Amino acid sequence: MWLVTGGAGFIGSHTVELLRKKGHSVRVLDNLSTGSRDNLEGLDVELMVGSIEDPDAVARAMKGVERVVHLAARISVPESVESPLLYDATNVHGTLQVLEGARRAGVQRVSLASSCAIYGSLPGLPKLETSPIHCESPYAANKAANEMYARSYSETMGLEVVALRYFNVFGPRQDPAGPYGAVIPKFVEWALAGQTLTIFGDGEQGRDFVSVRDVARANVMAASGDAGAGEVFNVGGGRMMTINQLAAQVSAAVPHEVSFRHEAPRPGDVRASMASVDKASEILGWKPEADFDAALAETVEWFVQRGGELVPG
Ligand SMILES: NC(=O)c1ccc[n+]([C@@H]2O[C@H](COP(=O)([O-])OP(=O)(O)OC[C@H]3O[C@@H](n4cnc5c(N)ncnc54)[C@H](O)[C@@H]3O)[C@@H](O)[C@H]2O)c1
Known part of the structure; x- marks a missing residue:
């Protein structure tokens, strides 16, 4: 039996889907704060609503x-x-509850979600797991704490824990809501609705986008294998795309003209971000495999199916 906490969310539901495809029994623990039952529709899983x-x-x-x-x-x-x-x-004490619960229950292995946010805005690309970290927000500090607990549990507490530093994950079921929603679902939603795409700053800031299907695969590989306990691994696409390039790709993926507008840069926006995925490849045997254009097309298709308005071309 596998447990996926946050399994009703974006990355969680893809992880559950992959586990079911592989024939595993899956339980989800989720308080449905940002996740939803809809994300698990059609999947044979046990959903426990709780925190x-x-x-x-x-x-x-x-x-x-x-x-x-x-x-x-x-x-x-x-x-x-x-x-x-x-x-x-939630992010530190809740994680500790999960690790303690796992230790008491005799769980073999846990993989947990960290984030490229912990690299902050220090220069130097690509980011290696040995690059200095620079937590510029409580969220980043939470994730760094999770990584340190992963090490402590693995070294001295009898529970193998692997931490995965996701870069910018995208794909179907990602929520574009809110002023700080992720850029790909926002661009896709605006483009399908015939709205102008807002680009903050000059649009030359670079991001490493990784398909949610690749991330789900990394989660399952990290938790199933026996390598890398206590270690941290970057999980990114391993290449950088600027926001201007992304806007052009989104424009090409929808069937009508899309317009762009630049606005003042957002304070604290990181200039460039890109993962080295060599460590994950060498130790976990994981590499990003998704073709960006195909993954973007699948994302657009999901938004269309969900009812995104299509403006006639
Ligand atoms: N999406 C990204 O680009 C990205 C990048 C780096 C790290 N991450 C990490 O990946 C993980 C999944 O993120 P996501 O993008 O799928 O977001 P999401 O909001 O879709 O998923 C989070 C899930 O956790 C659930 N949840 C929140 N608080 C809870 C609690 N107290 N108890 C039980 N369930 C709770 C939510 O209902 C939701 O289903 C998170 O840990 C996030 O920090 C995501």
């Missing part, structure tokens, strides 16, 4: 579980600046 902050819910969720993918978290960087205590309660 990772609740030790009783975690203990129930761990019964009979051998492998855990821990994804449940509060995920907004600006919100973490507003409410650092709430972020600590």
Whole structure:
């Protein structure tokens, strides 16, 4: 039995889907704060609605579980600046509840979600797992703490934990909502609705986009194998694309003309970000495989199916 915390969310639901395809039994622990039942539609899984902050819910969720993918978290960087205590309660204390619950239940291995946010805006590309970290938000600090607990549990507490530093994940079911929603679902939603795409700054800031299907595969590989306990691995596409290039790609992926507008840069926006994925490749045997254009087309198609308006070309 596998447990996926946050399994009703974006990355979680793709991880659950992959596990089901491989024939595993899956339980999800999710409080449905940003995730939804719809994301799990058609998947034969056991959904437990509850919080990772609740030790009783975690203990129930761990019964009979051998492998855990821990994804449940509060995920907004600006919100973490507003409410650092709430972020600590879920992302650090909640993670500790999951790791303790797993240890008590005799779980074999956990993979958990860290983030490229912990590299901050220090120069130097590509980012290696040995590059210095520079946590510029409580969210980043939460993720760094998770990585350190991964090491402690693996070294001295009898539970193997692998931490994966995701870069900019994209794909179907990603929520574009809110002023700080991820750029790809926002661009796709605007483009399909015939709205102008807003690009902050000159658009030459670079990002490393990784398909959610590649991330789901990394989660499953990290939690199934026996390599890399206590270690941290970058999970990115391993190449950089500028926001201007992305806007052009999104424009090409929808069937009508798209217009762009530049606005003032957002404070704190990182200039460039790109992963080296050599360590994950060497130790976990994982590499990004998705073709960007095909993954973007699949994302556009999902938004169309979901009811995104198509403006006649
Ligand atoms: N999407 C990205 O680009 C990205 C990048 C780096 C790291 N991450 C990390 O990946 C993980 C998954 O993120 P996502 O993008 O799928 O976001 P998401 O919001 O879709 O998923 C988070 C899930 O956790 C659940 N959740 C939140 N608080 C909970 C709690 N207290 N108890 C139980 N469930 C709770 C939510 O309902 C949701 O289903 C997070 O840990 C996030 O920090 C995501």
